[in-house]
Amino acid sequence: MTLKLNIKDKFNKELPADPILENSRRQVSEACFSFVTPKIPSNPSLIHVSPEMLNNLGLTKEDSETKDFLNLVTGAEIFPNTKPYAMCYAGHQFGNWAGQLGDGRAINLAEIEHKNKHWALQLKGAGETPYSRSADGLAVLRSSIREYLCSEAMFHLGVPTTRALSLSLSGDQVLRDVMYNGNPDYEKGAIVARVSPSFLRFGSYQIFPSRGDVDTLKTLVDFTINTHYSHLGKPSKAVYIAFMKEVATRSLDMVIHWQRVGFVHGVMNTDNMSILGLTIDYGPYGWLEGYDHGWTPNTTDNTHKRYSYGSQMQITHWNLFQLANAIYPLVEDAEPFETILNDFPKEAETAYRDMMRSKLGLKVEIESDGELIEELEKVLHTSETDMTIFFRNLANLKTSEYQEWWSIISNAFYKPNEINGDIKDSWKHWFSNYGKRLAKEQSTDQERKLEMNSINPKYVLRNYMAQLAIDDADKGDYKLIEEFFNLLKKPYDEQPTSEKWFSKRPEWARNKVGCSMLSCSS
Structure with missing residues (x-):
């Protein structure tokens, strides 16, 4: 060669x-x-x-x-x-x-x-x-x-x-x-x-203690630390614990980013969890169209929804338990692992709240922000609301004009005619609280918009977009692959010539295989 x-x-x-x-x-x-x-x-x-x-x-x-x-x-x-x-x-x-x-x-x-x-x-x-x-x-x-x-x-x-x-x-x-x-x-x-x-991946470490092979487990963990976590020091019991802690931190950072952009992995088995906290094994993943904590793209998971959007942080925690069980024989002391695992839910709650605050353009930390976020999540579920469009357009709201919320976010609703009665009142109430909350910020509307637009993407690989590229590629036409590849290099930029991809999922894609229904088949 x-x-x-x-x-x-x-x-x-x-x-x-x-x-x-x-x-x-x-x-x-x-x-x-x-x-x-x-x-x-x-x-x-x-x-x-x-x-x-x-x-x-x-x-x-x-x-x-x-x-x-x-x-x-x-x-x-x-x-x-x-x-x-x-x-x-x-x-x-x-x-x-x-x-x-x-x-x-x-x-x-x-x-x-x-x-x-x-x-x-x-x-x-x-x-x-x-x-x-x-x-x-x-x-x-x-x-x-x-x-x-x-x-x-x-x-x-x-x-x-x-x-x-x-x-x-x-x-x-x-x-x-x-x-x-x-x-x-x-x-x-x-x-x-x-x-x-x-x-x-996590499963790389699970296999050896399951067979009573602690020697090979130690060899692999030591190799991982020396190669990828050398900043922790030479392998020892204390370093094994520090290693576990950092894997937990990296895994949490990864899944918080998933939640931020609306990505659903679809098959978070322990063999699909990277030891470096990287998204790995893109199988039946999907992107939230309508904001829905219960949505999963994986047909295999459709009944129990174990790996749904709203469950991803809890599943990360569960998977970390399995990794801790695998590494335990090298330390033979449960307490430090229990501390890491017991701290995780609180750390996840804090990280999630901070992430949601950033999506809303809130920099000044106020205790009631948790209630504002919780109220928003409830009202987002009252009618099918496109996650990407809603949060991106929210940056256009002016603090003093929060009553104009409908003109700002109406195109995020899949069924705008449903936004009346109690549902409309819920939205009005949330925007009233949001407007008052924004008034406590020190940044200008323009500064907040720039900040929000760096956190809330305009373009993501919507499921129907990927399917369009697949359909064309099956016919030998790869132009959409090239177009999407370049479009998604700058997901936070406006890209006016690509505005057509900043739109809700078309109705033809609602129940189409590859757009709403995916399997592990590859």
């Missing part, structure tokens, strides 16, 4: 490997990964590349136009002196212990250093691994477009996230049952090259 990458592999050199080299489905013990070779695609082609991630890895636009680059990001050729691998981990899925899971359709190619930053490069959809269970290890264009666009969009929203380097077609057809209803069909195979400082 002519590509020049500064390969600095650590994971597959410093951690114990699965000694079995054949690519067969099996239980893997006392190992953090298994060596595996990606499946060679039949006719790979590149759809899109992220210029920012190219630069982060030390590559150029010219590099991305070469055959070597295409071969790298589709698994057609292994980069010299590297040994690809799939990670071994376990996890709780929908609250139930699932045992060994692992990278069933992800293959880590190499680790790259550039400008003092360390990146792991991974292919999603590049073939089976020992952890694929009954699956084929492949991915389809539909889900790959969603992951590629969303991970980059989240970065520009300021949300902690893994990122994406490229989106490619494999040239193969992949059989999938989209809604798990017994109607499988062939779809275009695709591969996303995704990038992160690490793809370690």
Whole structure:
């Protein structure tokens, strides 16, 4: 290969490997990964590349136009002196212990250093691994477009996230049952090259104590601290506790950002929780259209709504309990872990209130702000109200003209004719309180608007937008992928020529598969 990458592999050199080299489905013990070779695609082609991630890895636009680059990001050729691998981990899925899971359709190619930053490069959809269970290890264009666009969009929203380097077609057809209803069909195979400082997740640590393997657990935790949390000091019991505390803090920061922008992950299993507090594994995610704490995009979760928008902070807390249980054997003292976990709900409540205050443009902290926020959440649920449009337009309200609220936010309502009677009175009451509250702020209306518009995005990857891009891409038209990729680089800017994407979900998308109903099928 002519590509020049500064390969600095650590994971597959410093951690114990699965000694079995054949690519067969099996239980893997006392190992953090298994060596595996990606499946060679039949006719790979590149759809899109992220210029920012190219630069982060030390590559150029010219590099991305070469055959070597295409071969790298589709698994057609292994980069010299590297040994690809799939990670071994376990996890709780929908609250139930699932045992060994692992990278069933992800293959880590190499680790790259550039400008003092360390990146792991991974292919999603590049073939089976020992952890694929009954699956084929492949991915389809539909889900790959969603992951590629969303991970980059989240970065520009300021949300902690893994990122994406490229989106490619494999040239193969992949059989999938989209809604798990017994109607499988062939779809275009695709591969996303995704990038992160690490793809370690909570489940990476859970698997070893579940098997009584404390030695490998210690090896992995020590590696994680030395590699990603070295500022905490050398591994020790005190540092293990500090490590747990920082993972909790980072995880809370991540989910608060989700709540801020209206993102619903959809499948917050412990194997989908990054140890670095990054959004990872973009599966059946969705963006709130109507503001609804009970909404989940995942059809599998439709009955119990475990992973609904309003439950994400509580689920983060539950997942942290599982991580603490996994790390406990290294400390053998429950009290410090209990303190971290018991403090989390109060910290989450404070962080959430501060986040909501920022969305409302409130800088001066007043005790009654909690009541104002609670009242707003109640009234937002009285009629379907677009979250993104409501908060973005709220910045246009002038403190002395709060009685003009209807003209400011009316286009956020999906059914404006419902806003009458008690519902309208509730809105009037809230805006009266909000107007009086704004009068206690020291900033001008213009200053507040600028601040609110830096927190409340104008453009997010609405579910129907992603589906439009998918529908066109299925026909070989990738213009919307490019348009959305660039639009979402500046989600807080006005972008007047893109105003059509600042609009409520169209009615045709209300019950369309891919817009309101999503599955884990990818």
